[in-house]
Amino acid sequence: MERSQAALFDGIMLLLFASASVAMLYSFLNGYGVAQDNALRSAYVSAYLQDVGKSIFYINAASLADVARTDVQVTMLETFKKDSEASNPNVLCNPASKDGCPYADLATPSPSSDQGCGVLRKFGISSVADLLKKDLGDKGGGLDIIQGEPFTIPHPDGSRQTEHRPNVCFDDKFGHPTPVAFPQNCISHGSDPSLKARWDAVPTVPGKTALRCAMKELMKPFEQAGYKYFVDVLDNSANPVYQQLVSEGGYRITNHWQADAEGWIDCQDAINKGLTDRLTSVAIPFRVTDSTTLSSLDSYQLRICIWPGRK
Secondary structure, three states: OHHHHHHHHHHHHHHHHHHHHHHHHHHHHHHHHHHHHHHHHHHHHHHHHHHHHHHOOOOEHHHHOOOOEOOOHHHHHHHOOOOOOOOOOOOOOEOOEOOOOOOHHHOEOOOOOOOHHHHHHHOOOOEHHHHHHHHHOOOOOOHHHHOOOEEEEEOOOOOEEEEEOOOOOOOOEOOOOOOOOOOOOOOOOOOOHHHHHHHHOOOEOOHHHHHHHHHHHHOHHHHHOOEEEEEEEEOOOOOEOOOOOHHHOOOOEEOOHHHHHOOOOOOOHHHHOOOOOOOEEEEEEEEEEOOOOOOOEEEEEEEEEEEEOOO
């Protein structure tokens, strides 16, 4: 009897040990599989973002002239689609009301129009990178002298942010007014009619617009998966290049309207605003010839960031 009980007890303990071992093995393999899957997904995402950064060197800018046509149903819906995190997300945008619509200013009414992305039609032999380098290569003209002096950026919510004065303007312009406006903070619009006229006389080289039109197409897989993206440009000191506010015609390179409305400075704002703690970013080296010498190179970084949307 005692032997039978001992054998039964030993059998039960063996089954318990075997079950625990199997459970531990399953838990380990499952956790390993999830971790491996996450690593592979992250690698695929990073590889795609790197390819996006490389592609701007090969994409002909003129080929993007029709990506925001509003006389074609498909591109019209894409161009006037509201950000799902904006107010009234189900209401389409229109040319008169762009609030909540990160692509509305890129709208091109017809095949012959030079509005929005249509302006790229004039640059048939230039790549996106060519135009971007012109846009970022226009420092100088007296700006180096005042480099480092602080200036204040007003935000729509009434707050103000102090930044260092840039020596380059990311603004679809190649150059600066003559004589150089002082103080200079890359604002081409303003209450001074003479300053606006001088800015309007500066040659247009739509590097920023070309990059925005390219990202509108290249980032569709992430946008359709519910991700937000933001692209910034860092100088050789890792400081973001200044971009104008929406009120000054300065839309960000993003599908997130809040970034436009609040005048985001760089990718870090996605974390600063409490929108995510899962930011994925890739930085692409981007060297630009200094237009004032044509013999030296300025080192920039083109940084692409994505994060899961809230809706």
